[in-house]
Amino acid sequence: MDREEYLRKCSNMKCQRVQVDESYAPSLQDDEMEVEHLHAEPRNEHGSMDGNLASHIALNDKDDLELEVLDGFLDDVEIGDLEGTVGFSDACGGFFLDFDFATDVEVLGSGAYEDSLLENSNSESHSPGFSGSSTAGGISDSTNVPNNSQSKCKNDSLDETVTYDTHGVRSNPSQPSNIDCMYNISLDIQHLHELNNDHSLAGGILSCKKENITGELFRPAPSREKRFRKPTQRYIEESSNARSKEKVPTTGAKCKRRSLSSCNELHVRVKGLKKIPCEKSSNGNSDVTLSELQRRKKNPKKEKLEYGNEPSSLEEFEDENLAPKRCRTKDRRKQQRMWTIAEVTKLVDGISEYGVGRWTDIQRFLFSSSYRTPTDIRDKWRNLLRASSAQKFNKKEGEQNDKNGPRLLPFSVASRVLELAKVHPYPRRSKKSRDRQVGSSVIESKDSSAVSFGRRNVRRKKCT
DNA sequence: CTTAGGG
């Protein structure tokens, strides 16, 4: 029959592909190889999937529902293929994403997956056609296949790695995981390599598709969402603020968001596994969320520490004064806390002990139980320098300006700050200024030498 | 990660 011939053609194409794969990846034992393998040729996969779909459609043209579903999927695959020509990483992302949403992992990950494999071997042993795979999922007799035990062993060992990785990724195993899907696909391919089976690749993927399609309703592939540009940090913050006030998003939006997050997770996971250059968007997003999390995590801790510390009356007073200001400003800003005299003296002591610039040491040894970060300490020192110099200036000018200054630091502290400022200049001389100083000194020495050896210089000048 | 500098 022409249908069978067509199918055989398709399967032969797959067969060639498999052989090519095997030629340059003969022993695919570890997972990294598998992932790399999948990354290495996404377009081939696309092509094979496409062909499989075509054959599948040709085979199951009587089933209208599935045809519709497959139409949607085929459309998706084509789009993915087109995107594959744009760039390599994009193609990878598109491929994985497409496959992820077209595949239900719960079905693939459980026994049905093995069933499909077995069934593939069955179909292969019985007849080269796909007559068996059109009834995918139901067949599970392991007695028919001669090399079943061997392949099953391989499969089991690989399954272990898969579950391990999955646990590393997330704690909730009920949710379908992209990694699972990916690994299952790679497992499938490896399994087929092991079997050295020409037709099983096509059949395997085909049965995967079938499983997914019959297992759950086909979700309209949100693969295009993944290419949306990652929002900036500010956008994320603002949108998160706005979203809390907004109504609950619709299910579609929810689905989209989940797909996006899972996409990122997939990319990150793959990156961690293989160190494959990912799209920058995922990186940025993860970084942003990480910093946000850190910030959120930091704040409550500090709040806790604050009460155990030293709540001086002055500080509380200042805090009360500044509380409305904080509320008015952005949320992400840390609560502004005034520096108490005790803190300032501690800071001055620390600087006199450790020197300027070793803010981490000062924070560790003197402000370890405080909410002051090294940056805070450094900023305070900058402000102290400014304030002390200004105070000095004011003192020289006259002391009638006390009202204008919001708060004057005590004379003792100011004097110490000034002393320290002399010993350890804060804006430590940069290379530039040092060079400038050196240059000036050179000029001075030149000048002095010119003064002392003026005639010689002049003579030299004349000579030259 | 720490520091420096600018905002």
Added chain:
DNA sequence: CCCTAAG
């Protein structure tokens, strides 16, 4: 106090 670049 925040952000970011540089080491």
